[in-house]
Amino acid sequence: MLEIKNLHVKLEEEDKQILKGVNLSLEAGKVHAIMGPNGSGKSTLSYVLSGKDGYEVTDGEVHLLGEDVLDMEPEERAAAGLFLAFQYPVEIPGVGNMTFLRTAVNAQRKQRGEEELSAGDFLKVVREKAKTLKIDADMLKRPVNVGFSGGEKKRNEILQMAMLEPKMCILDETDSGLDVDAMKLVSEGVNALRDAGRTFLVITHYQRLLDHIKPDVVHIMADGKIIKSGGPELALEVENNGYADILAEVA
Amino acid sequence: MALPDVKQELTAARLDANAVPESGAWLAAARADAVARVQSMGLPTKRDEYWKYTDPTTLTSAQAPEAAVFEASDEAPLYDTIDRLRVVFVDGVFDAEASDDLTLEGVTIERLSDAGRADIHWAKDLYGVLETKGQIPVERPLAALNTALATDGLLIHVTGTPTKPISMIYRHKDASSDAVLHHVVKVEAGASVTILENGPAAARFNKCMEIDVADTGAFHHIRAQGRDHERRAVTHMFGRLGTESVFKSFTLTANGVLTRNEVVLELTGDDAQAHVAGAALGDGAFHHDDTVFITHDAVNCESRQVFKKVLRNGAVGVFQGKILVQPDAQKTDGYQISQSLLLDDDSQFLAKPELEIYADDVACSHGSTSGAIDEDALFYLRSRGVPKGRAEDLLVLSFLAEAIDEIEDADIAADILGRLEAWLERRRG
Numbered sequence: 148m149l150e151i152k153n154l155h156v157k158l159e160e161e162d163k164q165i166l167k168g169v170n171l172s173l174e175a176g177k178v179h180a181i182m183g184p185n186g187s188g189k190s191t192l193s194y195v196l197s198g199k200d201g202y203e204v205t206d207g208e209v210h211l212l213g214e215d216v217l218d219m220e221p222e223e224r225a226a227a228g229l230f231l232a233f234q235y236p237v238e239i240p241g242v243g244n245m246t247f248l249r250t251a252v253n254a255q256r257k258q259r260g261e262e263e264l265s266a267g268d269f270l271k272v273v274r275e276k277a278k279t280l281k282i283d284a285d286m287l288k289r290p291v292n293v294g295f296s297g298g299e300k301k302r303n304e305i306l307q308m309a310m311l312e313p314k315m316c317i318l319d320e321t322d323s324g325l326d327v328d329a330m331k332l333v334s335e336g337v338n339a340l341r342d343a344g345r346t347f348l349v350i351t352h353y354q355r356l357l358d359h360i361k362p363d364v365v366h367i368m369a370d371g372k373i374i375k376s377g378g379p380e381l382a383l384e385v386e387n388n389g390y391a392d393i394l395a396e397v398a
Numbered sequence: 399m400a401l402p403d404v405k406q407e408l409t410a411a412r413l414d415a416n417a418v419p420e421s422g423a424w425l426a427a428a429r430a431d432a433v434a435r436v437q438s439m440g441l442p443t444k445r446d447e448y449w450k451y452t453d454p455t456t457l458t459s460a461q462a463p464e465a466a467v468f469e470a471s472d473e474a475p476l477y478d479t480i481d482r483l484r485v486v487f488v489d490g491v492f493d494a495e496a497s498d499d500l501t502l503e504g505v506t507i508e509r510l511s512d513a514g515r516a517d518i519h520w521a522k523d524l525y526g527v528l529e530t531k532g533q534i535p536v537e538r539p540l541a542a543l544n545t546a547l548a549t550d551g552l553l554i555h556v557t558g559t560p561t562k563p564i565s566m567i568y569r570h571k572d573a574s575s576d577a578v579l580h581h582v583v584k585v586e587a588g589a590s591v592t593i594l595e596n597g598p599a600a601a602r603f604n605k606c607m608e609i610d611v612a613d614t615g616a617f618h619h620i621r622a623q624g625r626d627h628e629r630r631a632v633t634h635m636f637g638r639l640g641t642e643s644v645f646k647s648f649t650l651t652a653n654g655v656l657t658r659n660e661v662v663l664e665l666t667g668d669d670a671q672a673h674v675a676g677a678a679l680g681d682g683a684f685h686h687d688d689t690v691f692i693t694h695d696a697v698n699c700e701s702r703q704v705f706k707k708v709l710r711n712g713a714v715g716v717f718q719g720k721i722l723v724q725p726d727a728q729k730t731d732g733y734q735i736s737q738s739l740l741l742d743d744d745s746q747f748l749a750k751p752e753l754e755i756y757a758d759d760v761a762c763s764h765g766s767t768s769g770a771i772d773e774d775a776l777f778y779l780r781s782r783g784v785p786k787g788r789a790e791d792l793l794v795l796s797f798l799a800e801a802i803d804e805i806e807d808a809d810i811a812a813d814i815l816g817r818l819e820a821w822l823e824r825r826r827g
Contacts, residue, residue, distance in 0.1 A: 197781050200773065225783035237778040241799025242792050247779075250792065255783035290796075307782060 148346040149173040149196075149315050154207035156188075156195050165191045167371035168207070173315070176343040180357055181350045182382060183368035184390050189350045190234065192368075193319040197231040198224050211315060225251075226258035228314030232304040232321050239291040244303065247291045248273060252310055276309045280336050298329030305336035316340070317348045322356040334359030354386035367393055405440035408458055409539075412441055415460040416547045416578070425514035428526040432545035435530070439539040448536055451716040451748045452658055452687040457540060457632045462576035462602035465628035465655075473820055476596045476622050477813055482565040483507075485552060489570060489600045490577025492550055496567075504558025505591060510551040510580060521553045521582045528608040528636035532662040536691065541634040541660070544606040548580030551606075555584050556591040556615070563592035563618075563810075568599030570626055575600040581607040585615035587640075592807070593617070598624025598654070603631040613640040613667055619647040620810050622817065623654060627683065630656040641667030641696070648805050650814055651678040651686055652821045658687040665692070665699040665727075675704040675804035679794075679821055680713030680745075687716035688736075694727035694757075703734040706801045708794050710741035720752040723760055730755075732762035739797045740768055741790075791822040 149171070156166040165188045173179050183189050195202050196209060198221035209216040211227055219227065239247065253263040264272075277287060280302045292300050301321055308316055318337070322330055337347070337360050349360055357365070357379065365381040366373045369390065374397045375381065385393070401409070413436065418429050441458040442449045456463050485507075486496035492509060500507040513519050526545040532538060554564065566581075577600035585591055589612075599605070611617045623631060631654060637645050651657055663672050678686045692701045707715035717736035738747030749766040771793050779789035795818065802818075805811040 199777050199781075220786065221777060221780035222783050222785050222789075225781055231781055233778065233781075237772075237775045239775055239778070239793070239796050241796035247782075247792070250788065251779075251782035251784055254785060254788065258783065258785075290799075311782065 148175045148212065149348070150208075150210045152208045154195070154209065155205045156191060156202050157205055159201050159203045165202075165371055166195070169371070169373060171366065171373060173346050173348060175346055177363045178341065178347040178349060178360060179364045179366065180362040180382060181348065181366045181368050182352065182385055187368045188371040189368055190319055193231055193317045193350060196317060197221060197229060222254065223258065225311070225313070226255045230308055230311055230313035230316045232308060232316065232318045234320040234323060236292050236300040236304055238293045240293050242291050244289055244291050245273065245287045248307065248310055251307065255311060273310060277306055279339065280306050280309070281332060282306055297324035298326065301325060301329065301333050302336070305333055309336065309340060314344060315346050315348070317350070319350050320352065321349070322351055322353060330356065330359060354382040357382045369394055401440040405443065408443065409436060409441045411460040412458055412543065413437070418546055419549055421514045423517040424519050424522040425525065428522070429546050431530075432526055432542045435533065435542040436539055436546060439533070439537045439542065441539050441543065448689075448718070451718070452685060454540070456630055456656060457602070457604070457658070462574060462600075463630065464573045465570070465601035465626055465630065466573055467570055468598065468624070468626040476817055477565060477594055477810070480563065480594075480809055480813065482563045482594060484565050484567060486567045486569060487550070487577070487579065487599070489572045489575035490549060490579055490603070493569075502560045502562070502564070504556065504560040504589065505564070506555045506557070507564065508553045510548060510553055513553050519553070520555065520584065524582050524584060524608050524610050525580070528610065528638055529606060529634070531664070532634070532636045538634060538660060538662070540604060540632050541606050541636070544578055544580055544604050544634065547578045548606065549578055551580040551582070553582045554591070554593075556589040557586045559590045563594050565594040568595065568597030568603070568624065570598040570600055570624060570629065573601055576602045578604045580605070583607065583609045583617065585609070585611045585617050587612040588614045590616035591618070593619045594621070594810070595619070596622040596624070598626035598629045599631065601629060603629065603633070605631070605633045607635045609635065609637040609645070611637065611639050611643040611645055614642045615640065616644040617646070618806065620805055620807075620814065621647070621649045622814065623649065623651040623657060625653040627653050627655060629654050632658045634660045634662065637661075637663040637672070639663065639665045639667060639670040639672060642669045643667060644671045646673045646804065646806065647675070648801070649676040650817065651676065652817075653680070653684065654686070655683050656685050658689065660689045661691070663692045663701070665694050665696055665701065668697045668699065670696065670699045672699070672701040673804055674702070675801045676706070677798045677801040677818070678707040678715060679818070680707065680709045680715065681825060682711040682713060684709070684713040685716070686714070688719070690719040692721050692732070694721070694723045694730045694732065696727060698729040699727065700731040701733070702804070703736070704801045704804055705736045706798050707738045707747060708741065708797065709738055709745035709747060712744040714745070715747045717749040717751070717766070719750070720754065721762055721764070723755040723757050723762065725756040727757050728759045730757060730760040730762065732760065734764035735800070736766045737797070738768045739794065740770055787826045791819070791826065794822060795819070
């Protein structure tokens, strides 16, 4: 699904190398998790993959289903099946949540040469998916993320994911700012989307989220590199002992 | 104090260029007064403080600069789906054939050119009267010039609540037309009216509207200024608000090489409410000036000024807004915001927000900002698959939303929004 080879990235504005040779191979239908201390480059990886400005790729390649991603605009990556659930979803006053969702869905369909969804069809689908995430009609009508609580914002991210049906989903610290109930709801939303043709990359600080979204593979990232990979037990090890042991082990 | 020679010459030349129209006694007297006011004030030049950010030269010249007529597109006219009473002016000349019959329950509508022939008329107490009051403390000579020279306009006496809005449509067909129209709206106690205006009107348009809203009366106004790129307009609204009355005005401006919209309101009765809002879109040769002066002269009144401008390719936006709170106007709630979205480094926004408060128990706030498109929001939209151009448009609409929200009627707001979206889409090509 997603192949990352020797990815080196520096900040555009200053001479600071953030990613120093990331290698990851994410197969279809799997859930991979990335854990790591603050400043290890986890969020940078998610931004570079989705095409945010301000980063310069100095070396390496990224392919999504065989296509070179790094040459694409963010909207092209989205249409190709990439989705990033933001750590801090952005508020957009004056643009209704529903309008935003429909614009996004139809923009992707158009880029893929598919027919746009009619207002009626769209409404039917969105209502059904919103219901399972406990997003009410009022939240759909309100401006995008404006006045939403932390939990509502994250649920709204998952609703977008459910509507856009991406192939490669990146979740950037989706658990941050969530209480136990909200985490459960969000996780259920993610689990409902697990599918043989869909891959997840879950970035998190805590093992807690991985109790709900069970990963197939866990990677530890430190100082811009993946330093260790393993099964779900690796997340438990981090939870119990912190990163110090692992860092010492590879040093 | 004698006027400087330059001003005297300028003023004399402008007054000579148009004859003061023949009128009956009441209007002839008002016009003669206005001519005297123009002569004593002199027309503005760019050296006047009040015209520091907007050069009035082409608004005061004897001849109107030419303005090409904008090619009509195939999109539906504005307000097309709104049931309304249409009154059409072509280059400032009333078009009876294109207009509806001027009868509507709850209101009497007369043309200035007819009613002005009478010797006496109710409009005598308002025509040029509110304008004259509005000359203090800041002079507005182009409004006095309008009172002197207006060839036509509507005198609207609202006694009830008409079932539909009165829609003034200003068409522009002659590339060198110079139109001067003056409307008077008198809203009686408990009555309510909605006035719509749209169209470029003329190569150069000087329009004045005087509005008297009696106690508990309501005046709603939604205007869309025409899209002709080369047209010039100077407009004035002078409003006087009685107890518990409502005044709400919204203006959309897209294109136009020069626009100066002045709104001068006086809240004279307790618990009155005045909202003035504007959304302007400028691309290239576009200079747009909102100049607003709201005087609170009664207790517990609320006023709001919400002005948003989107500027690119060297477009210029100006805002001069003032809230004046008189010593007795306790419990005043005044709000003023002026913001620009600058889409490139060439465009500019010049703002002069002012508060002058003499009462001690008031809540007044004001703010003014200039900024670029929010890059984080842009990336967020693009990461969802929305192409860059469309994402920028959505953020422009997001920026303008607070001003558009001031339109109370949902159908009219939808129509205005549609016009905005079409403008953005055309720009995107």
